[in-house]
Amino acid sequence: MSVTSPLSDLIIHRRSCSKLIGPGPSDEELETILRAGANAPDHGELRPFRFIIFDKSNKDAFSDLLERALRARLDHEPTEGQLLKERSKLDRAPLVLAVVARIQPDHKIPVIEQMLSAGAAAQNILLAALSLNYDGIWRTGEMAYDPMIKSALGLNDHDAIVGWIYLGTAPVERVPFERDLDIADLSWVWEQGA
Numbered sequence: 001m002s003v004t005s006p007l008s009d010l011i012i013h014r015r016s017c018s019k020l021i022g023p024g025p026s027d028e029e030l031e032t033i034l035r036a037g038a039n040a041p042d043h044g045e046l047r048p049f050r051f052i053i054f055d056k057s058n059k060d061a062f063s064d065l066l067e068r069a070l071r072a073r074l075d076h077e078p079t080e081g082q083l084l085k086e087r088s089k090l091d092r093a094p095l096v097l098a099v100v101a102r103i104q105p106d107h108k109i110p111v112i113e114q115m116l117s118a119g120a121a122a123q124n125i126l127l128a129a130l131s132l133n134y135d136g137i138w139r140t141g142e143m144a145y146d147p148m149i150k151s152a153l154g155l156n157d158h159d160a161i162v163g164w165i166y167l168g169t170a171p172v173e174r175v176p177f178e179r180d181l182d183i184a185d186l187s188w189v190w191e192q193g194a
């Protein structure tokens with residue numbers, strides 16, 4: 001029988017939610033969520049993570065950017081459906097955070113460790129939001145890798161958008177989720193020569 005704690009229960013039974021409505025985190029809650037992100041494990045204290053906030057204040061401008069980036073990716077005029085889908089990306093949640101890895105490529109701390117630290121920050125953000133009773137989902141998709149979007153976010157070639165974290169409230173009440181996972185398949189004690 002495994003030992004549990006409120007935090008382990010929260011983590012083990014978490015579930016991503018792709019449809020999110022209001023309310024989203026308040027400014028004070030957002031500060032807590034960002035502090036959780038910034039307290040991710042960080043080899044060398046490089047602070048290789050940045051958090052860029054998207055809410056109703058910049059949604060329209062960002063939708064315009066998404067449309068320009070889509071047009072640049074396509075070699076034909078986008079359909080109405082494509083345009084609508086692309087422009088409405090930020091409508092999927094009241095608050096979206098771009099979690100960015102600010103990479104120092106020549107640093108003695110390897111790039112992968114800097115990326116992983118930003119990834120850990122993204123997960124900290126999701127879990128902190130969950131602990132404040134919000135739901136969320138980590139997405140990437142083309143808008144994480146598009147050079148025009150990266151540039152508009154002030155990133156250079158070495159940097160990466162490790163995720164778009166959508167946060168808000170689930171339309172239906174959250175119930176603890178049980179995954180069909182066999183931990184014995186995923187973990188073992190190493191034995192020499194095995």
Ligand SMILES: Cc1cc2nc3c(=O)[nH]c(=O)nc-3n(C[C@H](O)[C@H](O)[C@H](O)COP(=O)(O)O)c2cc1C
Pocket residue numbers: 014015016017137138139140141162163
């Ligand atoms: C780096 C990363 C990128 C992801 N990108 C997407 C994405 O673009 N779209 C998506 O639907 N899910 C994406 N996911 C998966 C979801 O965040 C989520 O984990 C998945 O839907 C499974 O749900 P669960 O977290 O409840 O197990 C991504 C996950 C990670 C770690």
